[in-house]
Amino acid sequence: MSQPGFFEQVYAVVRRIPKGKVTSYGRIAHMLGHPRAARAVGYALNALKDRENDPAYHHIPWHRVINSQGRISIVNREHTALEQAELLRAEGIAVSEDLQIDLNQYLWEGLHWAEIDNILNGRFS
Numbered sequence: 001m002s003q004p005g006f007f008e009q010v011y012a013v014v015r016r017i018p019k020g021k022v023t024s025y026g027r028i029a030h031m032l033g034h035p036r037a038a039r040a041v042g043y044a045l046n047a048l049k050d051r052e053n054d055p056a057y058h059h060i061p062w063h064r065v066i067n068s069q070g071r072i073s074i075v076n077r078e079h080t081a082l083e084q085a086e087l088l089r090a091e092g093i094a095v096s097e098d099l100q101i102d103l104n105q106y107l108w109e110g111l112h113w114a115e116i117d118n119i120l121n122g123r124f125s
Contacts, residue, residue: 006044009119010028010045011060012119013111013119016115017061017064020091023064023066024065024066025065025068029041041065045062063083071099073099094106
């Protein structure tokens with residue numbers, strides 16, 4: 001089995017973020033062995049708009065990814081920061097008026113190393 005591309009690896013991690021939790025672009029990059037690739041994680045999530053006609057990409061909870069300071073920072077052509085805040089609030093996450101989230105309460109710690117190894121080797125299930 002060939003190794004998946006970085007964007008597919010990002011999507012595999014984001015799919016595993018539990019409802020009611022958030023993580024950061026940088027934490028995802030670090031999990032995937034690319035600690036300096038936080039911006040690339042953002043690019044991957046932004047690229048989801050190009051896959052809107054593919055059902056395999058419809059249920060990736062992109063809204064659960066925020067910046068390392070606990071703030072919503074994603075704004076692209078398809079989604080606004082306020083829309084992301086509403087999606088998070090609908091999952092029970094408190095989002096302040098200035099789009100801040102308490103990482104002490106809502107941070108997802110991430111995947112176990114064995115799960116990460118599976119993703120890196122293309123075993124997503």
